Amino acid sequence: MSIYRKLVKSRIKTRSKSQLQTSDELLERGHSQKAISKYLKLNKNQVQSVFEGNFDFLIEEMKVGQQVAAIVYLRTMVDLNMVAKQITETLAEIEDEMVLETRGQLNQLYNKYFSSHECYLIEHEHEVVWYVLLGYAVIFLEGLPCALAINVVTTQERDISISETQTIVRGPQHSFTEAINTNVSLIRRAVKNPSLKFESYTVGTETKTTVFLGYIKNIANADLVNEARRRVSEANINAIYDSGNLEEMISDTILTPFPLTYHTDRPDTISSHLLDGKFILLVDGSPYVISAPVVFFDFFQVSEDYYQKYMMTTFIRLIRYISFFLALCLPAIYIALTTFHHGLIPTDLLISIQAQREGVPFPAVLELLMMEITFEILREAGVRMPRVVGQTVSIVGALVIGQAAVEAGVVSNFLVIIVALTAMAGFVSPIYSFANSIRLLRFGLIFITAALGMFGTLVGLLAILLHLISLRSFGVPYFAPLGPFIIEDQKDVFVRFPFQKTNIRPTYLKTSSKNKSSSKESGG
Incomplete structure (x- = not known):
């Protein structure tokens, strides 16, 4: 019954906790938590005052049924073809007699015409500013004190290519890109496990960069994941341009020349770290994914080690x-x-x-x-x-x-x-x-x-x-499993044992499931 209720529920998404915190951060930067007006002219003037002086800010007016509507967006952030064909043309085809006066009617409009799009119903002016900055097109309607934010973000991104910094002879050749969603898809293709979770955070007071925390729920230690959540959420930095910025913020100490996290652009390496019980951090705009915890001997191992004979x-x-x-x-x-x-x-x-x-x-x-x-x-x-x-x-x-x-x-x-x-x-x-x-x-x-x-x-x-x-x-x-010495973990330090002899995850990670062949890992 609970599944049925979820299916018949309104398809307009509500904001997640992380999104709410992100948009509300604008309030600290001079934006007031003011409700959207039901008068279109006031809404247009408010948004225009925020983005005044931006050459790429556009407001398009049109008739939707018997009402006047306005579409606002940044043309450098959106796919203009999507705006024209999937929003403007769609709204122009709405029946002349239609009048939208309530939130429920706006919900019906979405379900009928934009159900295939990611869409949010927003009620405050600072949320309008936030979604425009993200690359959404926001639709105002005369007489409605709310608006629709539709995802039309441009999808221009670098093609998946081979790794140029960690090359191997045998094994998968593709590498991560700067697009965070593409990187998540590369990991999910390698690890088809429903217990693989990704949590979204926003880091950087100025850049508002998206960061994903990934882990396998039934493998990773719960205390370790909680500590990762705390450090990421408490990272106090104004801008994140690469995972290296975040790496320094979450490390145990900066008074060391040795890296305390592992970074790579290889999906197969990150997938193996997840299966070992580690967590990963993906930063939007960076082709390098962070993995932690890390030990000294991890830096002498590469993914190709497991694609060749163990003696070699x-x-x-x-x-x-x-x-x-x-x-x-x-x-x-x-x-x-x-x-x-x-x-x-x-x-x-x-x-x-x-x-x-x-x-x-x-x-x-x-x-x-x-x-x-x-x-x-x-x-x-x-x-x-x-x-x-x-x-x-x-x-x-x-x-x-x-x-x-x-x-x-x-x-x-x-x-x-x-x-x-x-x-x-x-x-x-x-x-x-x-x-x-x-x-x-x-x-x-x-x-x-x-x-x-x-x-x-x-x-x-x-x-x-x-x-x-x-x-x-x-x-x-950091010097585990030699300091402290853990005899069970010596099978993959200096010598790689055959796979039949290495079915136990690293003891020092204190994973929820120690055996790599455990059936518990398949649970959701």
């Missing part, structure tokens, strides 16, 4: 860990060995290194810093330049500058090898934000090693380890 995946994953160590420590170790601990270098290699450095006028640490900073400049130049010339300039620039520096006696050949290997190892990291933290910490290790030798390197590594252990991502230990 294990080998590649170990390569990533080795690359992380090289990108972080190799320059510092070079400084320690060539400046403080010559006895640790084999004699033949030491003679070769010293022979190459014979004509170099700078200390090893200064020589290394010069090359590291030069490479960082080339890297940033390659990223910011137009794509047509960026890659060519960065490669040619690195070769020319490196060769010229060696021939001029500014740096040694061996140091060029060290810097090049360090740079290549840094690119192995699948997540760009995590690779950036390595770049920053590498310079810290170089300075402390230049002062204290290998002892300084060990002190720096110990400080990094203690820092990692102290971090939390939405209450989850």
